[in-house]
Amino acid sequence: MRMTPFISEAARALLALFVDDGAIAFAILAIVALATVCATYVPGNTAEAVLLAGSLFTLFANVMAYESA
Amino acid sequence: MTWTSAAPAVSAAFLSSLVEAVEALTVVLSVAVVRGWKAAGRGALAGLASLLLIVLLAGPLLGSLPVRPLELAIGVLLLLFGMRWLRKAILRAAGAIPMRDEAATFLAETQALQGTARDRARRLGWTAGLASYKAVLLEGLEVVFVVISVGAAGHLLVPASLGALAACALIAALGAAVQRPLTRVPENALKFAVGVMLSAFGVFWVGEGLGVAWQGGDLSIPAVAAMFLAVSGLATVAQKREVEI
Numbered sequence: 359m360r361m362t363p364f365i366s367e368a369a370r371a372l373l374a375l376f377v378d379d380g381a382i383a384f385a386i387l388a389i390v391a392l393a394t395v396c397a398t399y400v401p402g403n404t405a406e407a408v409l410l411a412g413s414l415f416t417l418f419a420n421v422m423a424y425e426s427a
Numbered sequence: 428m429t430w431t432s433a434a435p436a437v438s439a440a441f442l443s444s445l446v447e448a449v450e451a452l453t454v455v456l457s458v459a460v461v462r463g464w465k466a467a468g469r470g471a472l473a474g475l476a477s478l479l480l481i482v483l484l485a486g487p488l489l490g491s492l493p494v495r496p497l498e499l500a501i502g503v504l505l506l507l508f509g510m511r512w513l514r515k516a517i518l519r520a521a522g523a524i525p526m527r528d529e530a531a532t533f534l535a536e537t538q539a540l541q542g543t544a545r546d547r548a549r550r551l552g553w554t555a556g557l558a559s560y561k562a563v564l565l566e567g568l569e570v571v572f573v574v575i576s577v578g579a580a581g582h583l584l585v586p587a588s589l590g591a592l593a594a595c596a597l598i599a600a601l602g603a604a605v606q607r608p609l610t611r612v613p614e615n616a617l618k619f620a621v622g623v624m625l626s627a628f629g630v631f632w633v634g635e636g637l638g639v640a641w642q643g644g645d646l647s648i649p650a651v652a653a654m655f656l657a658v659s660g661l662a663t664v665a666q667k668r669e670v671e672i
Contacts, residue, residue: 371565375572376507382514386506390633397637406639410651413630414658417510421517421662422669 381423385416435648436577437590439624443573444594446617447566449609452602453529454562457536459606462555470559477560478567482575482588489579499636501576506629508572513622517659519615521666526615529608570595573621577628623659627652 377383389412397405451471459467489497518524540555570591578587601609631648634641641647 367561368565372568375569376504376511378511379514382510383507386510387503390503390506393633394637397639403639405637406634406641409630409634409637409639410654413506413510413626414654417513417517417626417655418658418662418665420514421521421666424518424523424666 379420382416382420385420386413389413389416433583433586435624435628435652436583437586439577439590439621439628440570440574440587441590441594442617443621443625444570444591445598445612446614446621447570448595448598449529449612449614450527450532451562451566452598453533453608454536455559456602456606456608457533457540458555458559460537461540466555467559470556470561471563473556474560474563474567477564478571481568481571485571485575486579486584489575495636495638497579497636498632501579502629502632502634502636504572504629505576505625505632508569508576509622509625509627509629511622512618513626513655513659516615516619516622517663517666520619520663522670523666529610529612529614533608573625576632577625619659623652623655626655 389409392412393405393409396408451474455467455471458470515524519526536558540558574584574587574591578584598609627648630651631641643650
């Protein structure tokens, strides 16, 4: 059995667990980064709002940006 | 442990396991058809053993990590994982991408294995066993991730594991009884529901990791899930209109 293709396939599958569409993954990470900044420097519920509204908006925008072949 | 925090975790583990077990069963069944239950069973058992090893190694490791960074890391991974499932489920529900077809997958896997049988008869047993192993391992990894993430962050590893095991046992029993792919399981609806729940968990745990004080504590998880459900429903309807135009 050739192990290298199997291991690389498993590594790809592991990455694909979390990243399917690069744009949505990048947007989520950006929202988390922004929420982290807000949680550190901005008082109140700003981080909570950024996190929740950002995630919901990202999902909606990404779905609407999809163009079927 | 409260019912309000345990119920979403157990449901998410149960439903995601249901989906993944159906997908793994399709491949295991095709191996069984071409090479017999012995090769299919060996591969599946080896896959389950590998998954058990991963859980046994990862479980204690997670317990030794500091809580806040762990919550943040798990939250981010859950958000990535949950929104990936939700996005795909929305696009499938809207008709933008085709639904997963277990019957077609079963046929393709069977034909691929039969092709191998003609080309390299001696290696078929090994290839078939490996196909079964890979299906259980790769689909099972998603289950393990869901169980560990929703379980470890909320100290609900045991109930989440039981939920996942119940789903796997149910699908294994159904598969053994009917001996054909479970095409009637509403996979996309399940993925939609799991995507909503995991995305809500993700937002909640990222917030906890950042020190956000959620109003209502654990009760905010169903509230966040309701918001994801509403936006997902809206996105499905809107994308469906785009597809129809």
